[in-house]
Amino acid sequence: MDRLLSFAFQLSLFLILAFIALPILVVLAASVSPTTTITFNPSEWTFQWFTALTASRWLDPFLLSIKLAAIVTALSGLLGFLAAYAVAYQKCPGHETIMAFLVSPLAVPQIVKGVAIVLFLSSSGFYSLLGTPGLVMAHIILTLPFVLRMIAGAMYNFDKRLDQAGRILGATAAQRIRFILLPIIKPGLFSGMTFAFILSFNNIPLSVFLVRPGETTLPITVINHMEYSLDPVLAAVNVASLAFILTAILVFEKIGGFSTQIHGGSK
Amino acid sequence: MSSNDIEMISVTKAYGSHRAVNEVNLAIPAGEFVSILGPSGCGKTTTLNMIAGFAHPSSGDIRIRGKSQNGVPPEKRGIGMVFQNYALFPHMTVEENVAFGLKMKKRPIGEIRDAVKHALRRVHLDGYGERYPKELSGGQQQRAALARAIAPEPSLLLLDEPLSNLDLKLREAMRVELKDIQEQLAMTFVYVTHDQDEAMAMSDRIVVMQNGVVAQCGRPADIYDHPRSSFVADFIGKSNLLPIQEVQRSGKDWVVSVATGLSLRAKTPDDTLADPPQYCCIRPEAVRLTMVESDASTSANRLAGTLTRMVNLGAYFDCFVTLQDGTVLKSLVRSTRLPGLTSNQTVFLSIEREAVQLLPR
Numbered sequence: 001m002d003r004l005l006s007f008a009f010q011l012s013l014f015l016i017l018a019f020i021a022l023p024i025l026v027v028l029a030a031s032v033s034p035t036t037t038i039t040f041n042p043s044e045w046t047f048q049w050f051t052a053l054t055a056s057r058w059l060d061p062f063l064l065s066i067k068l069a070a071i072v073t074a075l076s077g078l079l080g081f082l083a084a085y086a087v088a089y090q091k092c093p094g095h096e097t098i099m100a101f102l103v104s105p106l107a108v109p110q111i112v113k114g115v116a117i118v119l120f121l122s123s124s125g126f127y128s129l130l131g132t133p134g135l136v137m138a139h140i141i142l143t144l145p146f147v148l149r150m151i152a153g154a155m156y157n158f159d160k161r162l163d164q165a166g167r168i169l170g171a172t173a174a175q176r177i178r179f180i181l182l183p184i185i186k187p188g189l190f191s192g193m194t195f196a197f198i199l200s201f202n203n204i205p206l207s208v209f210l211v212r213p214g215e216t217t218l219p220i221t222v223i224n225h226m227e228y229s230l231d232p233v234l235a236a237v238n239v240a241s242l243a244f245i246l247t248a249i250l251v252f253e254k255i256g257g258f259s260t261q262i263h264g265g266s267k
Numbered sequence: 268m269s270s271n272d273i274e275m276i277s278v279t280k281a282y283g284s285h286r287a288v289n290e291v292n293l294a295i296p297a298g299e300f301v302s303i304l305g306p307s308g309c310g311k312t313t314t315l316n317m318i319a320g321f322a323h324p325s326s327g328d329i330r331i332r333g334k335s336q337n338g339v340p341p342e343k344r345g346i347g348m349v350f351q352n353y354a355l356f357p358h359m360t361v362e363e364n365v366a367f368g369l370k371m372k373k374r375p376i377g378e379i380r381d382a383v384k385h386a387l388r389r390v391h392l393d394g395y396g397e398r399y400p401k402e403l404s405g406g407q408q409q410r411a412a413l414a415r416a417i418a419p420e421p422s423l424l425l426l427d428e429p430l431s432n433l434d435l436k437l438r439e440a441m442r443v444e445l446k447d448i449q450e451q452l453a454m455t456f457v458y459v460t461h462d463q464d465e466a467m468a469m470s471d472r473i474v475v476m477q478n479g480v481v482a483q484c485g486r487p488a489d490i491y492d493h494p495r496s497s498f499v500a501d502f503i504g505k506s507n508l509l510p511i512q513e514v515q516r517s518g519k520d521w522v523v524s525v526a527t528g529l530s531l532r533a534k535t536p537d538d539t540l541a542d543p544p545q546y547c548c549i550r551p552e553a554v555r556l557t558m559v560e561s562d563a564s565t566s567a568n569r570l571a572g573t574l575t576r577m578v579n580l581g582a583y584f585d586c587f588v589t590l591q592d593g594t595v596l597k598s599l600v601r602s603t604r605l606p607g608l609t610s611n612q613t614v615f616l617s618i619e620r621e622a623v624q625l626l627p628r
């Protein structure tokens with residue numbers, strides 16, 4: 001009976017993974033397909049669509065998305081840490097209310113946020129902030145709740161006696177943050193920042209309101225391109241950004257070691 | 268040894284209307300091993316936290332090395348502390364843990380390396396420096412925490428029940444080691460515990476706390492032999508505690524009647540006893556149990572009863588003797604002394620008059 005149950009679990013796990021992975025395999029196949037219609041023929045394949053990516057038409061949005069994601073990740077990591085330190089670590093007066101307020105953007109659909117930000121910028125005379133500055137701000141509104149939750153979770157689990165031990169050994173507040181708190185909550189910080197990076201890099205619903213002509217992010221460029229044609233270049237773009245995101249996650253994990261955070265340290 | 272490392276002057280810590288620590292006065296001489304002993308909730312940990320600076324007295328003053336610590340944060344007090352859960356930094360190796368205090372004080376690297384080596388050798392952890400705390404056993408973690416606390420060579424070390432997570436054998440071994448380390452380093456140790464054996468084994472002085480106040484403070488033998496209240500008598504060691512109904516005295520000689528109607532003769536060392544005694548306390552080892560009636564010529568209290576229960580402690584038996592009037596007295600009998608002793612037999616007890624201690628409360 002146990003065996004049957006365990007087999008059922010394994011089967012359903014396999015089906016779920018297949019469901020997630022198969023569409024990606026189709027895209028992967030399409031990106032190496034020699035014909036302009038998306039087909040898959042294993043005997044004939046080509047990298048020609050990938051060479052198209054070096055054109056500035058694709059390269060510029062790609063670089064913009066990376067720049068944007070990097071700035072958003074760094075800033076939301078910094079802001080998330082500072083907010084979590086006050087709210088979750090020091091438990092400042094009203095910390096529960098402040099926490100609820102800081103994560104409240106999660107409850108607002110991205111489309112609504114996007115419209116609201118555009119209306120706000122245009123009606124308050126900050127129309128010139130459209131483009132990268134506006135994108136950075138909008139993405140931070142989106143990512144901050146995730147980063148904050150992750151860091152706050154790590155800080156709630158932090159054993160305060162470690163801080164006391166640091167104090168009695170003569171460490172100042174700054175030394176305790178640098179040598180004790182930060183290294184211990186690092187997995188939480190980096191998993192939050194990884195979320196921020198992915199959310200920003202992939203974002204469409206907010207970005208679509210805030211990009212300026214000639215200065216669009218990669219997902220928006222893909223959407224725009226799709227309106228006119230559905231060719232294998234799109235598949236190549238997606239495969240390239242998939243590879244990029246996977247690399248980014250690996251790099252973050254290498255630095256932050258947050259996989260323990262996600263699967264509970266059962267390595 | 269004449270100067271005091273810590274002085275607490277009518278220190279009170281109130282949480283709302285509850286006084287966790289109430290008007291405590293305490294002087295802890297430099298270089299002594301002092302235990303603060305009491306049941307949970309007696310205020311001993313709060314007292315330690317106030318000395319460390321993690322809690323602030325609601326009123327009163329704490330002086331360390333003669334200086335008032337009012338407004339001085341823990342990081343500036345120059346004291347060491349060993350925590351109950353050790354609080355080792357999990358992301359640092361043992362060496363890095365031990366070096367932490369010196370590193371924060373920005374000591375030269377060579378000096379740090381020597382101090383770390385020295386501290387690790389002192390706690391017998393040489394060779395474990397490269398390991399992480401989670402790779403150590405409980406006892407080794409405890410040693411690492413101790414090494415970390417002593418490496419910066421504070422004159423004063425606070426220990427918050429550091430042995431309570433260890434098994435009995437290790438705990439007993441560590442008692443001896445802690446005492447050795449304290450003597451070798453000539454540090455003042457303030458040791459908080461609820462374990463009276465630990466306190467008796469290591470301390471130069473024991474402070475017994477009860478409900479936020481100091482119940483008694485003194486050398487271990489003094490406290491054991493002359494408890495000042497039934498609480499202390501009961502908490503330190505085992506005792507037969509009997510509430511007193513009536514007393515008759517002439518000078519140092521007393522006759523006390525306890526609730527069950529039993530009369531006992533007692534002798535106090537001097538004839539000054541301010542309050543009328545409420546309890547009498549007899550240590551089980553002072554109750555001499557025999558299988559035949561003892562010599563009638565002694566002035567000791569002589570009683571007869573039935574041995575109702577024997578608890579084998581290995582080297583000793585804990586014997587529970589029910590007297591004719593229903594009083595149950597505990598007696599400690601070395602197992603080799605009375606072969607053939609069984610329960611439900613009639614036994615005889617003799618208790619020296621000096622062993623019947625009269626307690627005012």
